[in-house]
Amino acid sequence: MLRLETILCTFSVLSVAARADFKARNCSEVREACVGKGFSFTQVPHLEIPGEHLRICPQGNTCCTLEMEDKFGQQSKQDFENLVDEMSHELRTTFVSRHKRFDEFFLELLENTERSLNEMFMRTYGKPYMQNSEVFENLFAELKRYYTGGNVNLEEMLNDFWSRLLERMFTLLNSQYVITEDYLECISKYTDQLKPFGDVPRKLKAQVTRAFIAARTFVQGLSVGREVAQRVSKVSSTPACIRALTKMLYCTFCRGMPAVKPCKNYCLNVMKGCLANQADLDPEWNQYIDAMLLVAQRLEGPFNIESVMEPIDVKISEAIMNMQDNSAQVSYRVFQGCGQPKPAGITRSARGVSDVFNARFRPYSPEERPTTAAGTSLDRLVVDIKEKLKLSKKFWSNLPEAMCVEDRVTAGNASDEDCWNGHTKGRYFPEVQKDGLTNQVNNPEVSVDITRPDTFIRQQIMALRVMTNKLKNAYNGNDIYFQDSSDEGSGSGSGSGCTEVCPTYMDGADATEIPVVKADRSGPVGDSASLYAPSVALSAMLALSALALHRQWR
Numbered sequence: 001m002l003r004l005e006t007i008l009c010t011f012s013v014l015s016v017a018a019r020a021d022f023k024a025r026n027c028s029e030v031r032e033a034c035v036g037k038g039f040s041f042t043q044v045p046h047l048e049i050p051g052e053h054l055r056i057c058p059q060g061n062t063c064c065t066l067e068m069e070d071k072f073g074q075q076s077k078q079d080f081e082n083l084v085d086e087m088s089h090e091l092r093t094t095f096v097s098r099h100k101r102f103d104e105f106f107l108e109l110l111e112n113t114e115r116s117l118n119e120m121f122m123r124t125y126g127k128p129y130m131q132n133s134e135v136f137e138n139l140f141a142e143l144k145r146y147y148t149g150g151n152v153n154l155e156e157m158l159n160d161f162w163s164r165l166l167e168r169m170f171t172l173l174n175s176q177y178v179i180t181e182d183y184l185e186c187i188s189k190y191t192d193q194l195k196p197f198g199d200v201p202r203k204l205k206a207q208v209t210r211a212f213i214a215a216r217t218f219v220q221g222l223s224v225g226r227e228v229a230q231r232v233s234k235v236s237s238t239p240a241c242i243r244a245l246t247k248m249l250y251c252t253f254c255r256g257m258p259a260v261k262p263c264k265n266y267c268l269n270v271m272k273g274c275l276a277n278q279a280d281l282d283p284e285w286n287q288y289i290d291a292m293l294l295v296a297q298r299l300e301g302p303f304n305i306e307s308v309m310e311p312i313d314v315k316i317s318e319a320i321m322n323m324q325d326n327s328a329q330v331s332y333r334v335f336q337g338c339g340q341p342k343p344a345g346i347t348r349s350a351r352g353v354s355d356v357f358n359a360r361f362r363p364y365s366p367e368e369r370p371t372t373a374a375g376t377s378l379d380r381l382v383v384d385i386k387e388k389l390k391l392s393k394k395f396w397s398n399l400p401e402a403m404c405v406e407d408r409v410t411a412g413n414a415s416d417e418d419c420w421n422g423h424t425k426g427r428y429f430p431e432v433q434k435d436g437l438t439n440q441v442n443n444p445e446v447s448v449d450i451t452r453p454d455t456f457i458r459q460q461i462m463a464l465r466v467m468t469n470k471l472k473n474a475y476n477g478n479d480i481y482f483q484d485s486s487d488e489g490s491g492s493g494s495g496s497g498c499t500e501v502c503p504t505y506m507d508g509a510d511a512t513e514i515p516v517v518k519a520d521r522s523g524p525v526g527d528s529a530s531l532y533a534p535s536v537a538l539s540a541m542l543a544l545s546a547l548a549l550h551r552q553w554r
Contacts, residue, residue: 025256027063033258034068037075041068048256056243057251058423064254072250077242079249080274081235083409087402088233091395094388095226101381102219106147109309114140117313124317132168135161136316143208147216154209154479162201162319163188169196169320170334173327177341186338196330197319204315210477211305214298217474221292222385224467228285228460232278232396236456240447241274248445249409252420261411263419263428264404266445271400272433273446277454279435282397284464289393291471296389298475299382306378397435 031044043065051062054069064072117136121129139161146152167184237245248262248270262270272279299305323330335341404410411419421428422445430444440448473480 025061027256030063030253030256030258033253039068039071039075041065041071044068051254054254056246057254062254063256069246069250069254072253073242073246076245076249077237080237080241080245083403084235084275084399085233087399088229088395091392092226092229092233094392095222095229098381098385098388099219099222099226102215102222102385105378105381106215106219106305107144109306110140110144110147113309113312116310117316120313121317128172135164135168138164143212146212147219149216149220154212155205158201158205158208159191162197163191165320166191166196166323169323169327170330173324174331174341176344178344179341183338183341187334190334190337194330194333196323196326198322200315200319200322204312204319207302207308208312209479210298211308213474213477213479214295215305217470217479218292218295218299221288221295221467221471224463225288225292228281228464232281232457232460235275235278236454237274238448241270244270244273244446247422248420251422255424257420257425260418260420260425261406262409263416263421264410265430265432266419266421266428267404267410268400268432269430269443269445271403272435273440273443273448275396275399276435276437276440276448276450277457278399279397280437280453281457281461281464282394282435284461284468285396286393288464288468288471289389291468291475292389293386294475295471296382296386299378304378400435 026047027045031046034041034044045063045065048061048063049065051057051059051064053066054062054064055066056069056073057064114136118133121133121136139157142150142152142157142161146154146157167187170184170187171179248266252258252260417427418425419428433439433443437448437453438450440446441450470480
């Protein structure tokens with residue numbers, strides 16, 4: 001009996017002691033922290049209660065009800081999504097704003113260049129230009145269509161421009177003849193042999209194709225980067241991730257110490273588990289950034305679209321002068337190959353050469369040059385974007401480290417004894433996992449199924465891979481939409497065949513070389529033989545007239 005009384009007495013003393021300890025650990029601090037966080041719970045215990053009902057946080061004495069733990073789980077998901085959104089905001093803003101700037105710049109550059117050419121050609125060439133301005137309008141319309149993503153083969157389009165210009169000029173320079181559509185088609189067959197515009201078309205094609213391929217692909221690259229950054233930043237949390245986040249961010253509330261923050265290495269393991277798929281984006285992202293930096297070099301080098309497009313009016317005018325200076329020889333060779341066209345009669349021939357492009361072109365002076373893209377320059381845009389691109393490398397694999405800093409989530413020092421380790425306040429001992437999905441197989445905080453990669457992230461990886469391939473082709477001057485097109489010495493694609501530096505302007509040395517055109521007569525041409533001698537005399541007269549006008553305007 002005495003023994004039983006002793007046991008009961010001892011039990012009573014322990015119960016009193018336990019109740020005293022239990023009462024000492026009240027939940028007032030937790031209540032205040034919940035109010036500060038904006039939670040509105042039906043009930044927050046005044047004192048700790050038994051925690052057998054908890055499913056995520058450590059069981060035992062707790063300040064949490066089941067309702068509180070559930071809401072903490074919902075808030076953890078929201079906090080995580082908001083944090084990723086915050087951390088990726090600058091990256092997303094960079095791609096959105098720089099894409100807009102480059103796109104506006106290139107479009108405005110095209111508009112200013114076309115306006116410049118139109119104004120100066122109107123002033124210089126007058127009526128002949130006005131009557132044939134659609135040839136130039138079509139050129140710029142096709143350049144804009146290509147830049148904005150249209151299915152345009154630049155080489156073919158430029159070849160077609162020079163063919164149309166040759167047809168118009170040949171008709172003007174030979175207005176004493178009736179030039180039919182069939183005759184013009186015959187002329188077009190000999191464009192490459194005649195080289196009526198000198199070496200300008202070949203050199204300009206090399207410059208324009210390289211410049212436009214680089215510009216269009218670079219802007220497309222910025223667009224892809226923008227889309228990938230925006231999509232990947234909208235994270236989708238797994239149930240296992242939400243459990244780990246809840247345990248890390250809010251189980252301290254249940255343990256009565258809401259002010260204690262997670263240990264850094266603990267936070268890293270949780271974030272690496274939750275962002276495992278995003279980290280797998282990093283290798284392809286880094287290759288994409290490297291490819292963007294390569295193409296950015298093309299925007300700075302000899303294929304700078306700004307330096308190619310601004311003087312294009314001067315270059316086209318020089319080509320027109322080449323054609324006019326050599327019009328007699330060109331006509332002579334064409335007559336040899338296509339036969340003598342029929343005379344037009346007095347009305348047409350009376351026009352002579354007075355209506356032809358008969359003046360040397362004067363380029364803008366520096367003060368007349370229009371500004372582009374709100375007064376900025378391509379060089380400044382490229383320098384800026386290169387700095388931003390370099391900073392964005394390894395963004396996705398560095399995200400956990402960037403999130404687990406003292407002012408955001410953690411207590412700071414990884415060896416701090418006063419941080420939350422998921423169970424209590426104390427040091428966190430598990431090793432920090434490496435980045436990526438496969439490295440999370442032994443993650444102590446987040447259960448990750450490494451056999452099921454996120455299909456959405458895989459789609460973004462594929463989008464980056466495709467864009468990287470396009471960028472590398474653009475760096476080499478190739479447009480992958482037209483890999484089958486080729487030109488003399490150009491290899492595949494729409495590029496010029498130049499690997500580093502292409503000529504930026506014509507030498508003029510071979511501008512007057514007019515090779516003999518081999519005859520191609522599919523049928524009789526009437527009295528072409530009897531007209532041969534008069535045509536030579538007439539061509540000589542035209543040549544002398546053109547030369548006189550040419551010297552007068554000089």
